[in-house]
Amino acid sequence: MNLWEKITILFWFLIAFLICFESSKLDIGNVANPGAGFFPVLLSILLGFLSFLLFLKNRFEKRIPNKREKAEHFGSWKKVFWALCALSFYGLFLNLLGFLLVTFLTMFFLYRKMGDRRWQFAFSASLLTTVSCYFVFQLWLSANLPKGVLGF
Amino acid sequence: MIMGFYVTLTPVNLLFCFIGVLFGTLVGVLPGIGPIAAMSLLLPTTFSLAPVTSLIMLAGIYYGAMYGGSTTSILVNIPGEAASIVTCLDGYQMARQGRAGVALGISAFGSFIAGTLSLIGLMFLAPPLGEFALRFGPPEYFSLMFLGLITLSFLFPGSMLKALIMVVFGLIVGSIGMDTISGIPRFTHGVQTLVDGVGLIPVVMGMFGVAEVFSNLREGMKREIFKTHIGNLLPNLKDWFESIWAIIRGTLVGFALGIIPGSGPVISSFASYAVEKRVSRHPERFGRGAIQGVAGPEAANNAAAGAGFVPLLSLGIPANPMMALLVGAMIIHGIQPGPTLVSEHPQVFWGVISSMYVGNIMLLFLNLPLIWIWVKVLKIPYSILFPLILIFCLIGVYSINNDWVEIMIMIIFGILSFFLKHLDYEPAPFVLALVLGPMMETAFRQSLLLSKGSPEIFLTRPISGILMGGAFMMLVLPLFKSARRRLKGT
Numbered sequence: 001m002n003l004w005e006k007i008t009i010l011f012w013f014l015i016a017f018l019i020c021f022e023s024s025k026l027d028i029g030n031v032a033n034p035g036a037g038f039f040p041v042l043l044s045i046l047l048g049f050l051s052f053l054l055f056l057k058n059r060f061e062k063r064i065p066n067k068r069e070k071a072e073h074f075g076s077w078k079k080v081f082w083a084l085c086a087l088s089f090y091g092l093f094l095n096l097l098g099f100l101l102v103t104f105l106t107m108f109f110l111y112r113k114m115g116d117r118r119w120q121f122a123f124s125a126s127l128l129t130t131v132s133c134y135f136v137f138q139l140w141l142s143a144n145l146p147k148g149v150l151g152f
Numbered sequence: 153m154i155m156g157f158y159v160t161l162t163p164v165n166l167l168f169c170f171i172g173v174l175f176g177t178l179v180g181v182l183p184g185i186g187p188i189a190a191m192s193l194l195l196p197t198t199f200s201l202a203p204v205t206s207l208i209m210l211a212g213i214y215y216g217a218m219y220g221g222s223t224t225s226i227l228v229n230i231p232g233e234a235a236s237i238v239t240c241l242d243g244y245q246m247a248r249q250g251r252a253g254v255a256l257g258i259s260a261f262g263s264f265i266a267g268t269l270s271l272i273g274l275m276f277l278a279p280p281l282g283e284f285a286l287r288f289g290p291p292e293y294f295s296l297m298f299l300g301l302i303t304l305s306f307l308f309p310g311s312m313l314k315a316l317i318m319v320v321f322g323l324i325v326g327s328i329g330m331d332t333i334s335g336i337p338r339f340t341h342g343v344q345t346l347v348d349g350v351g352l353i354p355v356v357m358g359m360f361g362v363a364e365v366f367s368n369l370r371e372g373m374k375r376e377i378f379k380t381h382i383g384n385l386l387p388n389l390k391d392w393f394e395s396i397w398a399i400i401r402g403t404l405v406g407f408a409l410g411i412i413p414g415s416g417p418v419i420s421s422f423a424s425y426a427v428e429k430r431v432s433r434h435p436e437r438f439g440r441g442a443i444q445g446v447a448g449p450e451a452a453n454n455a456a457a458g459a460g461f462v463p464l465l466s467l468g469i470p471a472n473p474m475m476a477l478l479v480g481a482m483i484i485h486g487i488q489p490g491p492t493l494v495s496e497h498p499q500v501f502w503g504v505i506s507s508m509y510v511g512n513i514m515l516l517f518l519n520l521p522l523i524w525i526w527v528k529v530l531k532i533p534y535s536i537l538f539p540l541i542l543i544f545c546l547i548g549v550y551s552i553n554n555d556w557v558e559i560m561i562m563i564i565f566g567i568l569s570f571f572l573k574h575l576d577y578e579p580a581p582f583v584l585a586l587v588l589g590p591m592m593e594t595a596f597r598q599s600l601l602l603s604k605g606s607p608e609i610f611l612t613r614p615i616s617g618i619l620m621g622g623a624f625m626m627l628v629l630p631l632f633k634s635a636r637r638r639l640k641g642t
Contacts, residue, residue, distance in 0.1 A: 004571075004574075004575055005575065008571075008572070008575055008577075012317060012321075015321065015324070019324055019339075022338075022339055023338075026336065026338060027334070027336070030605065031600060031605035031607075032600065032601070032604050032605030033600075033601065033605075034596075034597045034600055034601075035334065036331040036333070036334045036336045036338055037338075038597070039327060039593045039596060039597065040324065040327050040338065040339075043320055043323050043324050043327070044324070046320050047317065047320045047321065047324065050313060050316055050317050050320060051317065053313060054313050054314070054317065057313060076369075076370050076372070077370075079369040079370065080366045080369055080370050080570070083365065083366060083369055083542070084366075084563070084567065086542070087362070087542065087546065087559075087563050087566075088560075088563060090546050090559065091546070091556050091559035091560050091563060092556070094550065094556055094559070095556055103543065103547075106543065106546075107539055107543060110538070110539035110542065110543075111535075111536075111539055114369070114535075114538075114539075115535035115536065115538075115539060116535060117535065117536075125536070125539075129539075129540065129543060133543065133544075133547055137547055137551055142200075143196070143547075143550075143551040143554075144554055145547075145550070145551070145554075146554075
C-alpha cells in the first residue's frame, strides 16, 4: 500500500469520525422517529466500515508495482500550484478589487506565467477576455459583478 | 407531441436549441471541458429565460457533446468526453488507415439514428412510467435511488469499493445545510452560504472543470492531430452493411442501460463495445479499425443520452450527474420533476422531447459539413484554452449568488477531485449521491415513520423489495467473482 493510499484511507476515517461527532450534537431520535442526526450517523458508520474494508483489501492484496508508483506520483506540481494560487487570489480579492481588475490580473498571470505567452499577447488577450466577460455577464446577463476599489 | 413541436418550433426556442447543440458539440470536441461542466457554466445564463427554453438549451448541450466527442477521438486519439473513450480504440485506427471520413460519417449517422430511436422510446415509455410511478411511496423512491447509486458503483470502471466510498461521501456532503424535515442547520458552522447546502454548480465546476484543468496542466496536453485528408464523409453501401446491425444493437444496449438510474452514456458505450466484440465473427479486428467498434458505441452513447430523460421526466430521478443538473435547472425555474410533470407542465415535457428531435437534425448538419471547423478548433493550443476555461468557471460560479464563498467551495472540490482521481476515485458517483442525498434521506425517514421503525418495509413492499434485491445482487456479485478467482488461483 503506497503512502498516498494510506493518507486517503486516514482521510476517510477522519471524515467518518468528524461527521459522527458532529451528528451526535444533533437530535438523533430513534428508528421509529429519526431525527436530524440519524442519517448522517449511519453514513459516518458506513464510511468508516468501507474505509476499513479498503484498508484490508490494500493490506492483503498482492500488487504489481508499476512505474507510476515508483516515479513522482503526481508529476509536475508547479503549474497546478500556480493555478491554485491564481484561483484563490480571484476568490479572495474579487469583492475588494472588483471584477475588472481581478479578472485582468488573473488572466494576465495565467497567460504569461503559465501559458508561457509573450507579454504583448498576454496583455491583449487578458484585456479582450475581461471586457468580453464584462459585456456578457454584467451588461447582458445583469450578473451584478462587484465594483471594488475602482468603483466600476 | 404536436403541442411539443408547437413549443419547440418558435424562433426563440429554435435559437436556443441551436446554441445548446453548437456549444455542446464544441465542448465535446474540446478535451479539457466536459458536458457537465459546460452545462454548469451556462446554467446561470438561463435564469432570465423561460423554463422550457432553458431546458431545451441545456439538453442540447448534453446530447450535442455526445456527437462532438467522437470527432476528437477519431482525429486525435484523445476522447473529447468520457463517453467517447471507446471510440478512440477503433476510430483513430480507421483514421490512420485513411478512413477518417468514414469513421466520422458513420459516427454522426449512427448517433442520429440512435438518438431518434431513443426519442421514440422516450415518447412511449415516459408517460406510462410516470403513471406507474404514482404507486411509488417513500420506500420505493428510496430503493430506486439506492439501486441507482449501487448500479453506478457496480458498472463504473475501476474499484467498486472506492466508488461506494465516493457515494457515501457524496451523501454526507449532501446532508450539509438545513434539514428539510426539522429545519435545523447541520454542519454549517455559522457559514451562511452553507445553510442552503453545498451548491451543486460549484461542486460540479470544481470536480469536472477545475480538476480537469489541473490534471491537464500536470500531464501537459500534447495533441497531435492525425494529418490526413478527411475525405468522403458519406459511408458507402459496404460500410452501411457492416455497421447497421452494430448501430441497432448499440441503440438497444444504450437505451436499456440509459434508463437505469446510475448508468449513462459512458457505461453504455463500454457495454456496446463489449457486445460488438463478442458477437463479431472477426473479434481480432477490434482495436485495429473495425467500423463496428465506432458505430456501436457511438450509437449507444446517444441512445443512453436520450434514455436518461425517461426516469428524469417520469419519476423526477436523475439517471446520472448530467440529468442531476437538469433537475437543478427545473427546480430553479419552479418546476417539480416527477410523475405529475406531464399533467402539470405538458408544454415542458413535450417541448423538451420534441426539441431533441429537432436538435438531432441540427447536429447532423453541424457535425458533417462543419468538420473542418472542428478540426481548426482542435488546433487551438491548450495554453490559450485553459485560462478561458478557468475564468468562465470562476465567473459562472460567482454569478449564481454573488458569493465568493462558492468560489472557494469550487476550488476545494477541484483540488480534492484532482487528488482523488489520481488515486482512482471517480467524481461521478459523488455528484449523483450529492444530488440524490437529500431526497434519499427524506424518503428513508418517511419510510421509517410509516413503518414505525421497522426497516422490513423496504423488503416487504413488492416494488421496493425487487429494487432492493437488484441492489443487493450487485453488491454481492463482485464478492462471488473474487472468491471464484481465488479458488481458481489455488
